[in-house]
Amino acid sequence: MEPRQPADEARVLVIYTGGTIGMLVSSRGYIPEPYFLTDTLRSQKRFHDPLQDSLFSNAASVEGYREWSTSGKSSPISPDKVTAAGTSLLVRSSRPVGRTSTLSPSIFSQIENLLEQPECMKIADGIYETRLPSLVTPRSVVPGLGHTKCIRYAILEWSPLLDSSNMEMHDWIRIAGEIELNYSLFDAFVVLHGTDTMSYTSSALSFLLEDLGKTVILTGAQIPLSQLRNDAVDNLLGALSIAGNYIIPECSLYFNHTLYRGNRVSKASSYDLNAFHSPNFPPLVNVGIDIVVNWNDVLRQTSLRRFKAYKDMSPHVANLRLFPGMTGTTARAFLAPPTRGIVLETFGAGNASQRPDFLVALKEACDCGVVIVAISQCAKGSVSGDYETGRTLIQAGVVPGGDMTPECALTKLSYLLAKPELTPTQVRSLISLPLRGELTPPVSSLPAAPSSDDVDLQGLLSQFVRLSSARKADIPQIVIGEEAQDAAAPWSRTAAERASTEAALLPFLVHLAVARDDIEGLEFCLASGTGSFTASGISEGAGEVIVPGGIVNCLDAGSGRSPLHVAVLNGNTRCVEKLLESGALVHLRDALGHTALYYAARQGHAGIVDILVSAGANLGGMENEAGYVGLAVQNAVRAGNEAVVEIWRRAGTNVMG
Template identity: 45%
Template structure:
């Protein structure tokens, strides 16, 4: 028993119907710097449940087996994993991935939301390729595959299915979590990292060694940790979360079948370490280097394999393995890329390479890389074997399938690209030797500013005290100064269109610069540049890793700011980079949309449409659309602009049950009776609108 004077760990304070717990660990976490977090209060995370141990149930006959809806029902009983204010979320545990009538047809396609209910839009890709849209009453919306897959049975077709589901829901969610079995999780993480080109959002793959329903398990911590990271940070990579660490997916391997720390990334440090604090290693996080939209490549070549060398392996074994239709192979060699130097073995490899088979040399060791420092390694290279650097065997295999799928008839191109760093899967060797004592200018600018600010104080002190003052800064002081000055300097340069100053900051602070640092209002430099319409600054920021998906404290992306200020060129550039308006942003922009239609602001409306604003958006109270506003005010030119949009719906009705044609007929009658000509809409205008509507509907 603790002494009486020992403070309790948690003190519950009752406020209304809720309990608030004062906890030292929680208080410490709440007091840390949140500048790297996503600003909005609610993030939308799509959880895709493919199968695996995490959702299995133990049965006497078959042991642990996956059961439909078992995971969702289990999660609904744990308050931290569902919305406690929405009782309906328990009754609708999940959305099935396949087209079975029991799962999809039981959920009605959404036309209207129940007032006050928190719902998320989910798109499901059917087996015939069609996409259906549903509303699920859940903050974290699960998409369940049917049948649930054991990770040992995962195929390349399943990788394509996962990638397609993420692409279909890409604009609806801030982040994605894939629940997966552990046996082939590293393969799936590597494959998705290559398939998802120009990824700008967080994708986390996780699972567990012990099912969620067991008393002692790792499922709760893995899922909760993945949800926390996905909901708070924008890490635009395919990652793997396990054992309180977030790894780059294509750097991981499963190292244990019995430990909770089942995965490791031996050649690259973890991107995130989760403890009392959540520490993100931002210099390691990949950043975009060119402007392009998110795209999924679904062409994977299945004619690949992996061959692990062993002492005394025969040339006949190698020839049989390399026989057609094999087009790519990962050769797992000894040490730093060494293999037997027997002539018969090298001849077999050379013949296969000349035939067009791409052979990649990867080490069997957990840690290290393939080099040509030894004679045996050089002989493999002369036989046409490509060095795989420090790629894992799982990564090299999926990279081969990806590249051979894109260029199946160009082995030289595939060999060349296998040595390139595409998704952070390998370490690029520098041409010179590095020394720890080399000059580092990372905090040069910060030190100059801090020492300059200290000069006046030092001068005064020297007059009063005849002592030398220590002007050195600790590492902690430098980091604090960098965090304090970085957002101010970057946002100032972005707002004043100072491209040279921005370049100086980036070059001076090198890899430690964080172009996604936020100011007091949660805005990054890209927000500021987009609002001001500085095209060159926006382009520079995009090319140096600034995120188009980060939102400020109002929940708005840089694209939202560019639309508000009618910067058409900036909007076009952001859209080219894959920016889109979130569903909440479209609702925030709705009243501004109606105002622009009322005032006949054609330029703003066109910019909003170019940004991806929904031309069929309606207000939630009366259900009016933009076309309704244009008709009721007689804005013929605006009406034509809206009607020319390819997705406009001319057959919609408002909440009073009136269509656009009904409103035109009503206005015709009113025009004949209205005495005030200043507010009257001409019959000719109404008739022209009516003809245009009928032509569009036909």
């Protein structure tokens, strides 16, 4: 059964690797139980409401609840209806999927409404394809966005399930590979993982997932879902809600109502529900009464390259934590072959012992090609060159690692050393640069922030009149200043009032500019959007999120289209290129559920199709399954229009299918 309205449904793949979240108590302590998690979620209507008739789907208003509670639908529904209301989702994996006789059955495995074991087919070496039964959340109002949406998700469960302490580098690569295999089939990804090494995995994935354009969230639990009192429900439901409703093109970690950048976190507590902290970078999302996305801190993809998963990491790396009195002999034991990289956890702001034998050991290793990265043992702070005891490390060849966490520094070093084209010198250079927002650049290397007076209201209103005028000639000059005050009553305004005015005008202006292919107007809007105009649309501290993703991704209230949609529909190639360079999200869908790539192909804009595809765009599973793409291709084939067929092929459609 296909979705009724694809635009109202997000598709998320949950990759379940193991961890506390799905464990049960045994005589040996907590152990993972195969299929327990999937069966449990299917039985809970907050996670699975295929007929949209649960309390959660009908409690948006008093009237709706009263109508539902007296309709008779509040009584339990039969298992056959639950099964019939479900739909399976195509999922690809690097290993066979499905229940096997070698695994002990879950305590829920005898429930009538469980679907049969899916058929798994090998379609290539190391690639398997199956259709997994999906779960669907109740339809709910999206905080800050206003529309209702349900999230349909499938759970790709590993066999065997792993305690996170058993995670290794090849497991990180496996997760990255499975995200790549399913990248065009799902809108977002959630990885369920144990907490002990989750920060290592989230850091590693942030580097392995190159040119990521979709949301990837890791989460887990301190208390398993099998326990009455747990944090598993909040963590999983929160991760699903963010993944299904917001495009945050990063690898992130969600825990205890907070979404962090994945390569900025460390596990801080083994017993608190607030288990993770990010001391040197603010959260990306704070979940309270409202879901507040800090869009100014979200990475924007401007590389114009397609997503791919890098599938190699060097195992010849290690962490070396300094201690008072460490000798050169101890250091040499760590630095001996086959070691290629060391994360040196130094004292304070990057200081170390000045023992000659110790410093000589470091210099000899650096001269032999070993890459040594210095980070601080302090949870908060950065490595600097303010002290002589830190500068001697740099003189020995040690590279400052800024404010990277130990987990991030280790996985970044492993990732870079696995690239055969990079020399040790190039690796040292890249270590100190933020590749995925993993470290804070030195203040001297940051571009100067535009002053709040760089783009004033006078220029904004002048652009408004120019762009909205039917004729480009005779544009009146608007002046707000002393001259205007002489002729009329003075207009005094606060910074918040000015920001509110800008927030109201800029989304309209940017859509108008791209519709007219007005590069000058578009550049003005983008410059204004990075100045005093914040991504939240109002000056700092004012609250409500108005423009998620920044002005470059602002949505038209009626159509749900982004500036990229508008530029594509009008065939304005220059604006498409400028928007992509400025961080436009190629995977955004409008109110009809369509991406910019779909419109480019439908309108026959071959050049724009090529640009979008090279920037990572793809035709999603919903567009294919709803039949829009197939119908367009069939019509072109019947009409003998080879040019149109070729455009759809270039957009990624299998025209022979």
